[in-house]
Amino acid sequence: MSEALMSTYARQDLAFERGEGSYLYTADGRRYLDFASGIAVTALGHSHPHLVAKLQEQVGKLWHTSNLFKIPQQEELGARLVAASFADQAFFCNSGAEACEGSVKIARKYFAAKGQPERWRVITFEGAFHGRTIAMIAAGNNKKYLEGFGHKADGFDQVPLNDLAATKAAIGPETAAIMVEPIQGEGGIREVPSETLRALRQLCDEHGLLLIFDEVQTGMGRTGKLFAHEWSSVTPDIMALAKGLGGGFPVAAILVSKRAGSGISPGTHGTTFGGNLLAMTAGNAVLDVMLAPGFLDQVQQRALRLRQQLAMIADRHPSIIEEVRGQGLLLAVKTRVPNSDLLNELVGQNMVTVSASENTVRLLPPLTVSDAEIGEAVRKLEAACTNLEAKLATKGAA
């Protein structure tokens, strides 16, 4: 343990030296199946040859010039994301929190620019996670993340997830926007039904509000569509993207409709690092792969196979697994034992996963995961459940 690092994380006693596809390798050569993907970040696995080649080419040319100059790679990535989405414009930044907070700023500015600066409040949902800045911990309203950081930032009103009556009741003369994850990630892979997304869109239209989708975790192919909201055919006015966008390189984006972005003019928002040449090269390389014909169909097929196998494991081990959740390769099992027990048991099986709220373990393989690797993950899960059952039995007998 390094005493030179702040203790923000209770880390696994495990470090990796290199990665290839769905596998991570320790310095002493142990191989782990990666169903965490760096928390849904390394969407194309490790050392994807196309990403490596594109970044290697760029790294020897130019890294950073700042947004004081034109960046052709940024214009290209912006145009491609716009072409592939509801949006008319993109803004690039560096993290999910920054994209979420920027989305809120854009919504507030929209109303201010049209003479309604009193409209600044944003409705969010219980269980939400929008990042760790002072404003975004207020948006998420999770006690654990707010405690000890002074007064909660004002401007956010939270209602229970999927509660339309409460959402409607929370709308007032100061409301500017509704912000929602189409599937809550850190909250425990809690899905928002398509009808609810449609109803939120309708509420926004009726009350002249902007709809913000936080697709930081659900976006970039994770659910088998480029963006999760495509499953519902509901479109937002503003969308935050990050995690999978750079395939492991830190990149985030805010996509907006022309109307929603109309309050923004030079000087109103900015970033030093955002959209630099390395980041944009990574983003473009990721899109090269994800937008290739058949890629997302394949994600859907693999996801279906994994989902079916997980349902069978849940049937066979009801004392360990209560429920399978999620869509595409954004999956989780809700456990009856502490979720850390299953996670640690899987580490013992040389497989890494990531926990979430509501006692869940997320299964987030790279979108490039093979059928054979899915089979291997299923065998490891099966073994982990069997081991946990044996432990329960000895505890019961003691």
Ligand SMILES: *Cc1c(COP(=O)(O)O)cnc(C)c1O
């Ligand atoms: C991870 C995440 C964030 C925050 O992203 P950071 O890059 O850690 O700031 C925001 N929203 C959602 C939905 C996320 O999953």
